Amino acid sequence: xxxxxxxxxxxxxxxxxxxxxxxxxxxxxxxxxxxxxxxxxxxxxxxxxxxxxxxxxxxxxxxxxxxxxxxxxxxxxxxxxxxxxxxxxxxxxxxxxxxxxxxxxxxxxxxxxxxxxxxxxxxxxxxxxxxxxxxxxxxxxxxxxxxxxxxxxxxxxxxxxxxxxxxxxxxxxxxxxxxxxxxxxxxxxxxxxxxxxxxxxxxxxxxxxxxxxxxxxxxxxxxxxxxxxxxxxxxxxxxxxxxxxxxxxxxxxxxxxxxxxxxxxxxxxxxxxxxxxxxxxxxxxxxxxxxxxxxxxxxxxxxxxxxxxxxxxxxxxxxxxxxxxxxxxxxxxxxxxxxxxxxxxxxxxxxxxxxxxxxxxxxxxxxxxxxxxxxxxxxxxxxxxxxxxxxxxxxxxxxxxxxxxxxxxxxxxxxxxxxxxxxxxxxxxxxxxxxxxxxxxxxxxxxxxxxxxxxxxxxxxxxxxxxxxxxxxxxxxxxxxxxxxxxxxxxxxxxxxxxxxxxxxxxxxxxxxxxxxxxxxxxxxxxxxxxxxxxxxxxxxxxxxxxxxxxxxxxxxxxxxxxxxxxxxxxxxxxxxxxxxxxxxxxxxxxxxxxxxxxxxxxxxxxxxxxxxxxxxxxxxxxxxxxxxxxxxxxxxxxxxxxxxxxxxxxxxxxxxxxxxxxxxxxxxxxxxxxxxxxxxxxxxxxxxxxxxxxxxxxxxxxxxxxxxxxxxxxxxxxxxxxxxxxxxxxxxxxxxxxxxx
Amino acid sequence: xxxxxxxxxxxxxxxxxxxxxxxxxxxxxxxxxxxxxxxxxxxxxxxxxxxxxxxxxxxxxxxxxxxxxxxxxxxxxxxxxxxxxxxxxxxxxxxxxxxxxxxxxxxxxxxxxxxxxxxxxxxxxxxxxxxxxxxxxxxxxxxxxxxxxxxxxxxxxxxxxxxxxxxxxxxxxxxxxxxxxxxxxxxxxxxxxxxxxxxxxxxxxxxxxxxxxxxxxxxxxxxxxxxxxxxxxxx
Numbered sequence: 001x002x003x004x005x006x007x008x009x010x011x012x013x014x015x016x017x018x019x020x021x022x023x024x025x026x027x028x029x030x031x032x033x034x035x036x037x038x039x040x041x042x043x044x045x046x047x048x049x050x051x052x053x054x055x056x057x058x059x060x061x062x063x064x065x066x067x068x069x070x071x072x073x074x075x076x077x078x079x080x081x082x083x084x085x086x087x088x089x090x091x092x093x094x095x096x097x098x099x100x101x102x103x104x105x106x107x108x109x110x111x112x113x114x115x116x117x118x119x120x121x122x123x124x125x126x127x128x129x130x131x132x133x134x135x136x137x138x139x140x141x142x143x144x145x146x147x148x149x150x151x152x153x154x155x156x157x158x159x160x161x162x163x164x165x166x167x168x169x170x171x172x173x174x175x176x177x178x179x180x181x182x183x184x185x186x187x188x189x190x191x192x193x194x195x196x197x198x199x200x201x202x203x204x205x206x207x208x209x210x211x212x213x214x215x216x217x218x219x220x221x222x223x224x225x226x227x228x229x230x231x232x233x234x235x236x237x238x239x240x241x242x243x244x245x246x247x248x249x250x251x252x253x254x255x256x257x258x259x260x261x262x263x264x265x266x267x268x269x270x271x272x273x274x275x276x277x278x279x280x281x282x283x284x285x286x287x288x289x290x291x292x293x294x295x296x297x298x299x300x301x302x303x304x305x306x307x308x309x310x311x312x313x314x315x316x317x318x319x320x321x322x323x324x325x326x327x328x329x330x331x332x333x334x335x336x337x338x339x340x341x342x343x344x345x346x347x348x349x350x351x352x353x354x355x356x357x358x359x360x361x362x363x364x365x366x367x368x369x370x371x372x373x374x375x376x377x378x379x380x381x382x383x384x385x386x387x388x389x390x391x392x393x394x395x396x397x398x399x400x401x402x403x404x405x406x407x408x409x410x411x412x413x414x415x416x417x418x419x420x421x422x423x424x425x426x427x428x429x430x431x432x433x434x435x436x437x438x439x440x441x442x443x444x445x446x447x448x449x450x451x452x453x454x455x456x457x458x459x460x461x462x463x464x465x466x467x468x469x470x471x472x473x474x475x476x477x478x479x480x481x482x483x484x485x486x487x488x489x490x491x492x493x494x495x496x497x498x499x500x501x502x503x504x505x506x507x508x509x510x511x512x513x514x515x516x517x518x519x520x521x522x523x524x525x526x527x528x529x530x531x532x533x534x535x536x537x538x539x540x541x542x543x544x545x546x547x548x549x550x551x552x553x554x555x556x557x558x559x560x561x562x563x564x565x566x567x568x569x570x571x572x573x574x575x576x577x578x579x580x581x582x583x584x585x586x587x588x589x590x591x592x593x594x595x596x597x598x599x600x601x602x603x604x605x606x607x608x609x610x611x612x613x614x615x616x617x618x619x620x621x622x623x624x625x626x627x628x629x630x631x632x633x634x635x636x637x638x639x640x641x642x643x644x645x646x647x648x649x650x651x652x653x654x655x656x657x658x659x660x661x662x663x664x665x666x667x668x669x670x671x672x673x674x675x676x677x678x679x680x681x682x683x684x685x686x687x688x689x690x691x692x693x694x695x696x697x698x699x700x701x702x703x704x705x706x707x708x709x710x711x712x713x714x715x716x717x718x719x720x721x722x723x724x725x726x727x728x729x730x731x732x733x734x735x736x737x738x739x740x741x742x
Numbered sequence: 743x744x745x746x747x748x749x750x751x752x753x754x755x756x757x758x759x760x761x762x763x764x765x766x767x768x769x770x771x772x773x774x775x776x777x778x779x780x781x782x783x784x785x786x787x788x789x790x791x792x793x794x795x796x797x798x799x800x801x802x803x804x805x806x807x808x809x810x811x812x813x814x815x816x817x818x819x820x821x822x823x824x825x826x827x828x829x830x831x832x833x834x835x836x837x838x839x840x841x842x843x844x845x846x847x848x849x850x851x852x853x854x855x856x857x858x859x860x861x862x863x864x865x866x867x868x869x870x871x872x873x874x875x876x877x878x879x880x881x882x883x884x885x886x887x888x889x890x891x892x893x894x895x896x897x898x899x900x901x902x903x904x905x906x907x908x909x910x911x912x913x914x915x916x917x918x919x920x921x922x923x924x925x926x927x928x929x930x931x932x933x934x935x936x937x938x939x940x941x942x943x944x945x946x947x948x949x950x951x952x953x954x955x956x957x958x959x960x961x962x963x964x965x966x967x968x969x970x971x972x973x974x975x976x977x
């Protein structure tokens with residue numbers, strides 16, 4: 001019969017239960033939807049890799065290998081040609097491959113692979129962003145092609161132009177496949193621009209070292225790039241991103257559930273306080289403590305369970321695709337259907353009511369622990385009663401007693417303010433850190449063009465030669481991409497000291513960019529190890545000076561020392577740096593980059609994170625407003641009789657507001673003002689962990705204007721609540737207290 | 743006349759459920775007198791008190807207090823009226839549980855312009871050793887004394903008492919009534935008291951009998967005597 005009250009209770013407190021249900025459904029829905037989307041995405045891509053026979057790695061050599069040489073090792077590894085060249089297209093640049101045999105075969109989303117020599121298969125995002133569909137015409141390398149189909153390549157899920165690029169920008173750089181005949185034509189026309197790239201799959205327990213040895217020891221050849229698939233950011237980044245988001249969002253989900261559980265329990269405590277006469281009576285009649293606790297917890301448990309189930313529905317139908325849109329826009333992968341993994345379903349069904357049960361049982365057990373008489377007439381709480389308040393004004397004393405009386409509610413409110421401040425600062429920091437990175441880049445990069453070249457003796461006028469290589473550094477969470485700049489001693493583009501020093505016991509002294517030094521805690525004279533992109537060849541470096549350079553993570557060394565370290569011989573360069581575009585016919589350009597691409601990559605990164613930023617800011621706003629609203633509403637509802645009494649005694653509305661809202665206003669202002677610096681400290685501590693996988697230094701710097709914006713938002717939100725609460729207090733009739741009978 | 747009530751009407755409910763709780767009531771009360779309103783449960787006496795206390799709004803009629811018709815005042819002015827003229831004593835004390843005795847009395851001291859000395863008042867009420875205690879630590883009589891202190895500290899012209907001894911034992915009731923009598927004698931406060939107990943009407947200057955929302959009898963008490971003489975009678 002007691003449970004018949006649930007229906008009336010829901011009707012009476014419909015607004016509050018609805019608010020809690022919506023917060024759980026939406027808050028947890030974003031987490032579960034995002035995670036389900038990520039899991040489905042990972043599953044889809046893994047299946048794509050399986051179906052496409054993803055390579056174990058790839059290697060680029062200076063000169064194509066002979067078929068005999070490849071055949072010699074066919075029992076140890078499968079090696080296939082995957083030559084490519086970068087070509088100027090109608091829009092941006094396309095990395096054009098010939099057709100692939102068995103390794104890294106494309107996924108065809110629309111149309112088909114090219115058959116004729118004037119057909120081209122485009123990467124899907126490039127096609128979509130630039131308006132290409134099957135049958136469209138596109139110019140690539142001054143030849144007109146017809147688009148036969150669109151899709152994606154397993155080795156370019158993250159379409160990075162260079163391995164250590166910060167982000168992709170598929171509107172202006174992407175991949176394409178032409179038929180074997182068409183590629184043969186390209187090879188004939190531009191032989192010097194072809195990158196002799198190979199895919200390999202290991203057989204019979206062979207290792208990456210042995211296949212690298214295979215490529216490196218090819219006669220009169222140099223292995224210019226070797227990378228394993230499990231360390232290739234083009235293949236692995238999507239998964240690392242998913243795992244970072246999953247970790248962060250699950251922490252958020254647990255915090256949200258704890259906050260909501262505390263809110264509900266404060267409500268329950270107030271309820272029990274109001275109904276203690278009935279509870280005591282029921283206890284006297286023979287109801288057990290367990291039965292009473294479960295009666296009062298029953299509805300909150302139902303609401304938590306409903307919220308959990310609602311979050312699964314909202315997550316599946318609304319948030320899964322929405323929140324993975326950033327990833328599906330950023331990464332080139334097959335479309336996928338979202339499915340809810342079992343662990344999420346179990347989490348949603350079990351954890352919210354479980355947290356509610358634990359917190360609720362703890363809080364209610366104390367309330368209902370006594371004899372029936374003690375429940376009906378509890379001893380006055382000791383908390384706050386021993387305070388010596390003489391010397392304070394009457395209003396201050398009243399507010400102080402009010403604060404201690406509602407201590408639990410005030411603590412929940414302060415905690416809610418703190419959590420929402422941390423989320424606001426986190427969202428803002430992600431945005432501001434990328435913006436800061438962009439402005440740092442502007443001042444840092446002095447060259448405009450970077451050309452990867454090969455085999456030239458003549459350096460064009462105005463160009464500066466360099467030996468630039470991608471390396472790996474073992475970070476705290478994952479491997480980081482480092483750029484080794486081998487530059488001339490008097491380079492006009494860099495300020496680092498790069499005098500030729502040679503090695504000292506195989507240790508090369510390098511200048512370290514401040515971004516690398518700060519991110520990885522490297523100081524002058526520190527000795528550290530880096531590897532090539534395959535992770536096989538190791539190099540020991542000693543940090544000399546720390547120099548300002550914000551793009552990615554970099555080390556600087558003399559050009560000859562770099563060539564000696566990597567290639568084993570001096571007097572070699574592989575890059576030209578210039579302020580002006582060079583005549584492309586005067587040098588053999590393998591790839592060309594501009595300094596603007598760094599800013600574009602940062603733009604792409606910001607775009608890809610925008611939904612997360614909005615989700616963080618939105619969640620923070622919801623938590624802030626809801627926790628404050630519910631706590632203040634509980635406290636003022638609880639004080640109805642006293643407020644009614646004050647009105648009878650002759651207090652005006654603004655005097656009543658001064659006592660009941662004024663004190664809370666001070667608490668909230670202090671909570672906001674303390675949460676801002678404390679929240680900043682928390683984010684400063686967490687940010688390196690959250691961005692550990694990114695090969696750039698991102699500073700969570702918040703400017704004064706940033707703080708002002710956050711503070712203004714919070715104060716404005718509270719101001720609206722304050723106005724609403726004033727109306728509520730004004731609506732409390734002074735006959736309220738006349739209805740109360742002991 | 744200090745309080746003049748003319749043709750007061752008040753109903754609750756609508757349509758078939760409408761009940762006329764106060765039916766065309768008129769009454770005059772002199773300043774400085776004790777006016778006792780008696781009647782059975784549901785006779786309308788508490789509603790009548792609430793209307794004088796401006797805690798409810800009459801359907802028609804007038805209530806003129808010290809020359810001001812309070813039925814014509816807006817909410818803010820009614821608050822001023824309660825603030826300046828009234829003290830209220832409830833049957834169940836209605837003290838604020840989280841404030842001490844002293845602080846409960848200060849809730850109205852804060853509103854008054856010409857207050858009593860609070861320490862003297864606490865001594866008068868016999869609460870000196872309890873002034874830093876909370877209501878839950880006091881007996882019923884002590885709580886009611888505190889409530890009386892709260893009502894009196896700002897020296898109200900009118901004290902409205904709704905069954906002030908209804909929740910107390912006979913000895914404590916006697917003490918409270920003696921205190922109210924003393925307040926009336928010492929400060930000249932007009933006391934309007936609602937009670938269902940006929941035995942205490944002896945202390946009244948004016949006795950009003952309510953029945954079914956109407957005044958069935960209103961007369962000066964020619965046999966007024968002090969409540970002190972009632973010490974051993976059945977209160």
